[in-house]
Amino acid sequence: MAVISEKSVSQKEEVVDKKAVKMWFYYSFIWLILGMTAGGLTSIKFNFPDFLGYVPWLSFGRMRIFHLGGVAFGWFSTAAIGMAYYIVPKLTGTKIVWPKLSYFLLYLWIATSTIGQICLLAGYNQGVEVGEWPLFIDILTVIVFGLATVQVFVTIANRKQKHIYVSLWYITAGLTWACLNYVVGNLINPYFYAGVDNASIHGFYLHCVVGLWITPMGTAMLYYFLPVITKNPVYSHKLSMLGFWGLALFYPIIGAHHYLYSPIETWVQTISIMSSMMLILPVWSVITNQVGTMKGKWHMMSSHIEVKFLVLGAVFYVITCFQGPTQALRSMQLIIHFTDWVVGHAHLAIYGVFTLWTWAGMYYVWPKLTGREIYSQKLASWHFWLSLLGFSIMALALWAAGLVQGGMLNLASNVPFIDTVKAISPFWMMRSIGGWLMIAGAAVFVYNMYMTAKVGKHIEEVA
Amino acid sequence: MITTSFKGAMLGAGFGLYIASFIVGYAYPAMTAKNDVPKVKDIHGNIVEVRPYTELEKRGREIYIKEACWICHSQFVRSAGMDEKRYGPVSQAGEFAYDYPATFGTRRIGPDLAREGGKRTDGWQYGHLANPQAMTQGSIMPKYVWYFEKDSNGEPDITKPTEDGKALIAYLQRLGTSIGDFRNPEGNKKASSVSVASAPKFTPEMVNSGKAIYEANCAGCHGINGNGAGPAAAALNPPPRNFIKADYKYGSSDVDLFKTITNGVKGTAMPAWDSLTESQRWEVIAYIRTFEKK
Ligand code: HEM
Numbered sequence: 001m002a003v004i005s006e007k008s009v010s011q012k013e014e015v016v017d018k019k020a021v022k023m024w025f026y027y028s029f030i031w032l033i034l035g036m037t038a039g040g041l042t043s044i045k046f047n048f049p050d051f052l053g054y055v056p057w058l059s060f061g062r063m064r065i066f067h068l069g070g071v072a073f074g075w076f077s078t079a080a081i082g083m084a085y086y087i088v089p090k091l092t093g094t095k096i097v098w099p100k101l102s103y104f105l106l107y108l109w110i111a112t113s114t115i116g117q118i119c120l121l122a123g124y125n126q127g128v129e130v131g132e133w134p135l136f137i138d139i140l141t142v143i144v145f146g147l148a149t150v151q152v153f154v155t156i157a158n159r160k161q162k163h164i165y166v167s168l169w170y171i172t173a174g175l176t177w178a179c180l181n182y183v184v185g186n187l188i189n190p191y192f193y194a195g196v197d198n199a200s201i202h203g204f205y206l207h208c209v210v211g212l213w214i215t216p217m218g219t220a221m222l223y224y225f226l227p228v229i230t231k232n233p234v235y236s237h238k239l240s241m242l243g244f245w246g247l248a249l250f251y252p253i254i255g256a257h258h259y260l261y262s263p264i265e266t267w268v269q270t271i272s273i274m275s276s277m278m279l280i281l282p283v284w285s286v287i288t289n290q291v292g293t294m295k296g297k298w299h300m301m302s303s304h305i306e307v308k309f310l311v312l313g314a315v316f317y318v319i320t321c322f323q324g325p326t327q328a329l330r331s332m333q334l335i336i337h338f339t340d341w342v343v344g345h346a347h348l349a350i351y352g353v354f355t356l357w358t359w360a361g362m363y364y365v366w367p368k369l370t371g372r373e374i375y376s377q378k379l380a381s382w383h384f385w386l387s388l389l390g391f392s393i394m395a396l397a398l399w400a401a402g403l404v405q406g407g408m409l410n411l412a413s414n415v416p417f418i419d420t421v422k423a424i425s426p427f428w429m430m431r432s433i434g435g436w437l438m439i440a441g442a443a444v445f446v447y448n449m450y451m452t453a454k455v456g457k458h459i460e461e462v463a
Numbered sequence: 464m465i466t467t468s469f470k471g472a473m474l475g476a477g478f479g480l481y482i483a484s485f486i487v488g489y490a491y492p493a494m495t496a497k498n499d500v501p502k503v504k505d506i507h508g509n510i511v512e513v514r515p516y517t518e519l520e521k522r523g524r525e526i527y528i529k530e531a532c533w534i535c536h537s538q539f540v541r542s543a544g545m546d547e548k549r550y551g552p553v554s555q556a557g558e559f560a561y562d563y564p565a566t567f568g569t570r571r572i573g574p575d576l577a578r579e580g581g582k583r584t585d586g587w588q589y590g591h592l593a594n595p596q597a598m599t600q601g602s603i604m605p606k607y608v609w610y611f612e613k614d615s616n617g618e619p620d621i622t623k624p625t626e627d628g629k630a631l632i633a634y635l636q637r638l639g640t641s642i643g644d645f646r647n648p649e650g651n652k653k654a655s656s657v658s659v660a661s662a663p664k665f666t667p668e669m670v671n672s673g674k675a676i677y678e679a680n681c682a683g684c685h686g687i688n689g690n691g692a693g694p695a696a697a698a699l700n701p702p703p704r705n706f707i708k709a710d711y712k713y714g715s716s717d718v719d720l721f722k723t724i725t726n727g728v729k730g731t732a733m734p735a736w737d738s739l740t741e742s743q744r745w746e747v748i749a750y751i752r753t754f755e756k757k
């Protein structure tokens with residue numbers, strides 16, 4: 001059964017615990033705003049280093065890791081788990097088992113992530129990029145992820161639908177990988193491996209966070225919401241499974257591409273580059289499926305805000321996945337590694353693709369959770385255009401800055417470092433402007449969601 | 464119930480491929496490559512032992528991690544491109560054998576620090592840590608003023624770093640030094656044995672290039688117009704020299720100045736400038752001289 005629609009999967013009785021999903025989403029909104037604002041404040045420091053500079057808690061290094069923790073864990077991970085609590089019951093036709101656990105995990109996660117973030121500002125970080133939270137927070141994080149994983153697995157075991165739709169594959173695998181990977185990257189690696197081995201395994205961890213947690217959870221959303229919203233069957237279930245296995249096969253081995261030309265064994269670096277090339281496969285399977293599924297429904301882009309976000313995210317996904325393999329090549333690495341180019345790539349993927357897809361899902365789900373229509377389509381439209389405009393400015397500025405600085409530093413050895421900093425400082429200014437437009441967009445979004453829940457028009461019950 | 468094939472497949476995806484990749488690509492090389500043996504080839508080609516961190520350096524490394532310096536500074540010299548020319552000999556695995564976790568970094572908002580040890584004097588490092596913009600005009604590095612005692616005006620006193628501040632600089636001064644002093648491979652103390660008989664004749668071109676060198680390196684202490692009152696000067700005792708008054712302590716001929724600039728002044732914040740080439744040092748003197756006439 002490749003056709004999924006809310007009708008075919010949902011049923012007479014309500015299976016989604018709406019309140020739980022809503023609460024997870026509310027918590028993700030908080031970090032969406034805090035995390036992005038921290039990014040915006042950090043970006044101002046590139047042009048005005050004294051801005052908020054005399055307070056240790058707000059100094060550059062600490063704010064920068066606070067930004068990452070805020071958006072990657074506070075925002076995306078929270079939203080993704082919330083989505084799982086919506087999508088899994090819909091696709092299995094059963095309620096999530098142990099309903100109280102969804103709330104308990106939320107409270108535990110609120111405490112964990114909030115304390116973790118405060119620790120970063122206070123100067124307690126364990127020195128692992130994208131795993132900065134200190135050890136005791138990591139243990140709590142593993143508990144939250146672990147219990148959520150078990151809960152989802154048992155729910156699927158109790159399922160009423162025999163067929164396991166591709167989104168379920170992605171969600172179960174994503175959760176499992178996230179647990180394993182979090183243990184490897186945060187509990188084992190920093191304490192048992194030194195130096196070069198540590199860096200190598202850190203690369204592995206880092207790319208598994210983006211490739212085996214953020215990507216599968218985001219892709220699960222795309223595969224669920226696209227058919228449900230367009231009411232078209234998924235173009236090819238086989239293709240979607242091919243993409244899944246491609247991801248599982250090629251992603252974990254590419255970590256060393258974060259440390260090319262380092263003392264890590266050359267063959268490990270080479271495999272990581274080859275594997276990066278192969279990632280084109282799973283990406284194309286997702287994109288082909290999206291285009292196929294959209295067939296005959298492109299006109300929905302003008303009327304449905306969620307379709308707009310899905311399509312724009314897909315466009316960015318195509319760019320990400322051309323950029324990724326290209327920048328993994330040694331000749332490209334020479335220039336763009338260590339520069340703003342990579343920062344552009346990171347935002348393109350996590351913001352441009354997965355944050356946008358999450359928003360698409362939320363625009364669709366929120367009315368179902370609250371029983372009210374989206375408060376203002378006009379604000380939703382503002383959200384879309386602010387995000388698109390802001391991000392375009394940011395991305396172009398970062399890529400230009402990366403090429404300029406990378407060129408200056410690596411094509412000649414006699415250019416003083418500080419001259420390269422001065423040369424790209426106008427681009428940093430542009431990035432800030434773009435970034436603050438993005439933040440404005442996100443603020444509009446959160447306001448719109450809040451008002452929807454408060455005063456949106458009631459939807460007439462449809463059976 | 465979960466079908467057997469589903470269960471098997473899930474195990475394959477979730478555990479198998481992840482763990483297989485980890486073992487093949489990461490854990491196996493980590494076991495076999497002997498990256499964690501603290502030995503390096505030094506600048507003369509001998510295999511030498513890397514000494515563990517001292518307590519002070521260890522503390523400094525903790526501060527380095529705590530302030531997330533690693534977000535802005537990478538710590539390995541790549542085996543390609545201009546890295547070697549720019550920063551020094553390519554990094555070797557043994558140099559990192561004591562690093563839990565590694566601070567390789569993935570970003571260079573500031574320069575690589577893998578070979579920072581010995582590049583600058585402690586005095587420069589303290590001045591820079593407290594006020595990077597004073598030392599490198601246009602720098603965007605934060606001012607780490609909380610690693611210094613406050614003077615009577617509430618400004619950080621760069622001659623009085625806190626214990627943590629000292630530890631941090633001790634750590635920086637140790638970075639990349641286990642291969643020996645590549646900046647001075649013969650070990651002849653060129654710094655203390657400056658032997659120049661006479662100064663070149665100063666030309667307007669020299670003054671011109673001297674201006675840029677001065678503004679990038681000296682203005683932070685000596686002031687942009689040479690009055691000895693640069694942004695970092697307030698906290699310095701003795702204060703930086705005022706080049707307008709030009710009452711020099713250690714001899715006022717060009718050759719005397721050359722010696723002072725090359726060696727620095729021990730016990731004061733005045734760094735040794737052997738990092739500048741000889742001709743750059745002459746150029747900066749040519750420029751300093753222009754202050755006097757005003
Ligand atoms: C949900 C939205 C966002 C996500 C998911 C996100 C994600 C990230 C990630 C993954 C990094 C690390 C990049 C790397 O190490 O290569 C990063 C860094 C950064 N982000 Fe964001 N970001 C978001 C929004 C913003 C916004 C709105 C701004 C405002 C300008 C911003 C400014 C920055 C800055 C300044 C850095 C540090 C870059 C550097 O190291 O040079 N981010 N962000």
Ligand code: HEM
Nearest residue numbers: 210214257276279321324325327328337342346349350569
């Ligand atoms: C076709 C797939 C992709 C390939 C081949 C690829 C390749 C790469 C490479 C080579 C780098 C390292 C660049 C450098 O440091 O010089 C990188 C960095 C990064 N990628 Fe990707 N990428 C892909 C897709 C993605 C996706 C889907 C995401 C997000 C979910 C993502 C997130 C990131 C982030 C956050 C970084 C910055 C890491 C850091 O230094 O902090 N990438 N990618």
